[in-house]
Amino acid sequence: MTLTIPSTMVDGMEVDRMKTLVGSMDGMGPAEALYAVAELQKEVGRAEASLVRAARQSGLSWEAIALCLGVSKQAVHKKYGKQ
Secondary structure: OOOOHHHHHOOHHHHHHHHHHHHHHHHHOOHHHHHHHHHHHHHHHHHHHHHHHHHHHOOOOHHHHHHHHOOOOOHHHHHHHHO
């Protein structure tokens, strides 16, 4: 199976954006920074769920989705298979 990964993922633009967001937490106290990280994790989780749904609706296999996420096919199916 050949899977094309969007260039925005390859060139790290999204990763750089996340690093910038995390870097902006430097001026926060520990409790504020932990709260901000928890909120980021929730947002990333929502984005991942939405993207998995869209990928399935466009015909992407569980195997291909798992490859993109760096997890096993079973793990991604267990997490998102009944949604």
